[in-house]
Amino acid sequence: MTDSGAEIPARRGTRTKPALTRQAIVGAALDLVDRAGVDAVTMRSVADRLGTGPASIYRHVTGKDELLELVLDRVLAEVAVPPPHPEDWRGPLIALAREVRRVLLAHNDIAAVAMSGPPVGGNPARIAEALLAILRTAGFPDQVCAWAVDRLSLYVTADALDTARQRVMGHDGPAAAQRRWAQVAQYYRDLPADRFPHTVALRDALFADGPVDRFTLGLELFLDGLAARRNG
Amino acid sequence: MTDSGAEIPARRGTRTKPALTRQAIVGAALDLVDRAGVDAVTMRSVADRLGTGPASIYRHVTGKDELLELVLDRVLAEVAVPPPHPEDWRGPLIALAREVRRVLLAHNDIAAVAMSGPPVGGNPARIAEALLAILRTAGFPDQVCAWAVDRLSLYVTADALDTARQRVMGHDGPAAAQRRWAQVAQYYRDLPADRFPHTVALRDALFADGPVDRFTLGLELFLDGLAARRNG
DNA sequence: CCAGCTTGCGAACATCGTTCGCCTTATGCG
DNA sequence: CGCATAAGGCGAACGATGTTCGCAAGCTGG
Numbered sequence: 249m250t251d252s253g254a255e256i257p258a259r260r261g262t263r264t265k266p267a268l269t270r271q272a273i274v275g276a277a278l279d280l281v282d283r284a285g286v287d288a289v290t291m292r293s294v295a296d297r298l299g300t301g302p303a304s305i306y307r308h309v310t311g312k313d314e315l316l317e318l319v320l321d322r323v324l325a326e327v328a329v330p331p332p333h334p335e336d337w338r339g340p341l342i343a344l345a346r347e348v349r350r351v352l353l354a355h356n357d358i359a360a361v362a363m364s365g366p367p368v369g370g371n372p373a374r375i376a377e378a379l380l381a382i383l384r385t386a387g388f389p390d391q392v393c394a395w396a397v398d399r400l401s402l403y404v405t406a407d408a409l410d411t412a413r414q415r416v417m418g419h420d421g422p423a424a425a426q427r428r429w430a431q432v433a434q435y436y437r438d439l440p441a442d443r444f445p446h447t448v449a450l451r452d453a454l455f456a457d458g459p460v461d462r463f464t465l466g467l468e469l470f471l472d473g474l475a476a477r478r479n480g
Numbered sequence: 481m482t483d484s485g486a487e488i489p490a491r492r493g494t495r496t497k498p499a500l501t502r503q504a505i506v507g508a509a510l511d512l513v514d515r516a517g518v519d520a521v522t523m524r525s526v527a528d529r530l531g532t533g534p535a536s537i538y539r540h541v542t543g544k545d546e547l548l549e550l551v552l553d554r555v556l557a558e559v560a561v562p563p564p565h566p567e568d569w570r571g572p573l574i575a576l577a578r579e580v581r582r583v584l585l586a587h588n589d590i591a592a593v594a595m596s597g598p599p600v601g602g603n604p605a606r607i608a609e610a611l612l613a614i615l616r617t618a619g620f621p622d623q624v625c626a627w628a629v630d631r632l633s634l635y636v637t638a639d640a641l642d643t644a645r646q647r648v649m650g651h652d653g654p655a656a657a658q659r660r661w662a663q664v665a666q667y668y669r670d671l672p673a674d675r676f677p678h679t680v681a682l683r684d685a686l687f688a689d690g691p692v693d694r695f696t697l698g699l700e701l702f703l704d705g706l707a708a709r710r711n712g
Numbered sequence: 713c714c715a716g717c718t719t720g721c722g723a724a725c726a727t728c729g730t731t732c733g734c735c736t737t738a739t740g741c742g
Numbered sequence: 743c744g745c746a747t748a749a750g751g752c753g754a755a756c757g758a759t760g761t762t763c764g765c766a767a768g769c770t771g772g
Contacts (some may be wrong), residue, residue, distance in 0.1 A: 268751075291729060301752050303731080308750090312729065363595070363641065366664040373671060373679065380678035393678075394685035399698035406638030409595065432598045439605055446612035446625075447605065453626035466631035472708055473701030500720080523760060533721050535762080540719095544760065719768075728759070736751075742744090 268298060270308045274318045278355070281319060285356045285416045289316065313365075320361045321369035326351045329378035337386030338471055344378060345404050345467055352408035357416050359408035367401070376401070392477050403470065407463050500530060502540045506550045510587070513551060517588050517648045521548065545597075552593045553601035558583045561610035569618035570703055576610060577636050577699055584640035589648050591640035599633070608633070624709050635702065639695050 276297040280289045291302040291312060298304075309315045327348055330340040352359045367376070376397055383393040414429050415422050433455045441448045508529040512521045523534040523544060530536075541547045559580055562572040584591045599608070608629055615625040646661050647654050665687045673680045 290727085292727085295752095301754095302729080303753075304751050306730075307752095363638075365645070366661060368664060368667065373668065373676060376668075377676045377679050380682060384678050384681075390682055390685045391688070394682050394688070395694055395697050397686075398694055399701065402638055402642055402698075403635065406595070406634055410634055413597070429598060432600060435600065436605065436608075444605060444609045446616050447609050449616075450612060450622055450626050453622045454629075456623070456626070462627055462630055465627050466634075466702075469631065469702050469705030469709075470698075472705035473703070476704055477701075522758085524758085527721095533723095534760080535722075536720050538761075539721095713772100715770100715772090717768105717770080720766085722765095723763085725762080726760090729757095731756080732754085734751105734753090736749105738747105738749080740745105740747085742746105 268300065268304060268308070270318070272298060273305055273308055273315065274322055277315055277319050278322060281356050281358050283356075286316070286358060286360050287419060289319075316361045317365070317368060320358060321371050323351060323355050323358050324348075324369070324371035324375065326354075327371065327375055329375060330382075332378075332381045332385035334385050337382055337388075338475075340382045341379070341400075341471060342464075342467060344375070344382070345400060346464070348375065348404050349408050349411075349463060352405070353412060357409065357412035359405055359412055362405045363409050386478070388474075388478055392474070396474055400470065403466065407466070411463070500532065500536060500540070502550070504530060505537055505540055505547065506554055509547055509551050510554060513588050513590050515588075518548070518590060518592050519651060521551075548593045549597070549600060552590060553603050555583060555587050555590055556580075556601070556603035556607065558586075559603065559607055561607060562614075564610075564614045564617035566617050569614055569620075570707075572614045573611070573632075573703060574696075574699060576607070576614070577632060578696075580607065580636050581640050581643075581695060584637070585644060589641065589644035591637055591644055594637045595641050618710070620706075620710055624706070628706055632702065635698065639698070643695070 273294060276294050277289050279297065280293055289312075291305055294315070295302045295305055305315070309318070327344075329347075330343045333340055352362070367373075379397045379400065380393055383396055384390075388396070413425075415425055436447060436454065437451045439447055447454070505526060508526050509521050511529065512525055521544075523537055526547070527534045527537055537547070541550070559576075561579075562575045565572055584594070599605075611629045611632065612625055615628055616622075620628070645657075647657055668679060668686065669683045671679055679686070
């Protein structure tokens with residue numbers, strides 16, 4: 249639905265301009281996301297990048313919301329889904345979760361769009377179908393499959409957003425983001441030891457990255473719990 | 481830090497106006513959040529509610545970001561933290577997670593603020609300390625405690641935001657939210673059965689709420705996985 | 713009683729999403 | 743081939759937003 253229909257731009261003579269199609273508009277918006285984050289996507293900035301004005305965009309897209317949803321759908325098209333495996337469900341599940349996270353993080357804080365509304369479009373459905381395939385092939389009960397897809401999607405999206413925010417953080421460069429995060433870490437380090445004994449005791453562990461990253465750890469907690477609900 | 485210092489409004493005669501203090505400003509903003517969501521919080525709307533103009537607010541708050549962080553901190557002050565228990569860590573952990581979620585959801589989509597930046601303020605630290613206390617008293621390794629707090633906070637916040645969005649959704653009333661969500665459900669129901677066999681097969685389970693809600697299920701998956709990492 | 717600092721606030725600026733109305737251009741039809 | 747009709751492009755503007763400026767009013771300390 250929506251996107252990939254044949255959409256001939258009805259080319260006018262030989263213009264240097266890259267026409268003005270949904271594809272081109274979405275591509276320009278995606279470029280802006282990659283370069284400066286979702287907040288940098290403005291009707292005007294997208295229009296500028298296409299050498300036109302803001303009003304022209306509304307001939308191809310109903311508004312900014314739809315535009316961002318189209319951008320997200322295009323991003324999720326990059327996700328390669330692994331096939332289900334009847335004997336090993338953890339492998340494909342971890343692979344898919346990491347793949348979705350990788351793709352989202354490859355496009356800055358695009359995860360913010362995924363968190364701002366329900367998943368719509370062909371590619372979210374495609375990914376959900378792949379998750380369900382892995383779980384159902386492994387023999388999980390239907391209700392567990394349904395809930396697992398829901399919780400897993402939420403966790404992956406939330407982590408991607410959280411991780412991305414520590415990189416871009418608002419409207420200034422990634423340098424300011426790191427500075428601000430170090431500042432937060434310092435705040436927790438300087439808490440009074442009498443009222444926050446455990447926090448102070450763990451001040452090193454709290455901000456350390458171990459042999460396995462936080463995302464994978466949380467994911468495996470999830471999967472361990474899931475394993476206990478197989479065929480139950 | 482920041483908030484609860486003695487801040488005498490230097491009362492001028494007997495004005496009917498509620499002075500104009502940080503407390504009053506945060507209170508007005510919180511009222512707006514409760515009534516119409518975070519997006520309804522505008523420098524102008526907050527000022528109107530206090531019978532003044534937008535510029536006045538900047539004498540007590542550096543900007544909108546800080547204002548929303550103060551609102552979040554005041555909301556989190558409502559969270560009652562349970563004491564740790566050396567024999568039962570699951571009980572207090574589930575109680576605290578549900579309490580945080582309850583408080584966040586009691587204030588509309590305030591969770592959006594929590595997701596838009598790192599946790600700052602006295603109350604996030606207080607809650608983190610309580611989580612650490614529960615886990616450390618139960619004898620978990622330090623690194624596991626640190627990661628668990630991080631993942632648990634992320635999960636609770638993300639779920640609260642997700643749940644709230646299904647209620648308020650954007651700028652119109654909750655009626656439009658329910659309508660839009662039903663529309664999404666219909667989209668998944670109408671997917672072609674040949675390319676989305678599992679999704680179609682589970683169409684009822686995907687949107688059904690069972691004896692236990694989605695949040696608690698995900699939480700228990702987490703805790704099951706955590707149990708396996710005790711003293712390991 | 714006055715100097716100086718805090719606080720309140722009217723006005724304005726830049727930027728945003730979106731709409732209106734007019735013009736150009738391509739297309740279908742005779 | 744010529745023309746009417748519809749679709750696409752775009753300048754200008756509207757309303758709303760976050761934030762800043764500069765001045766006035768008030769309190770405070772001497």
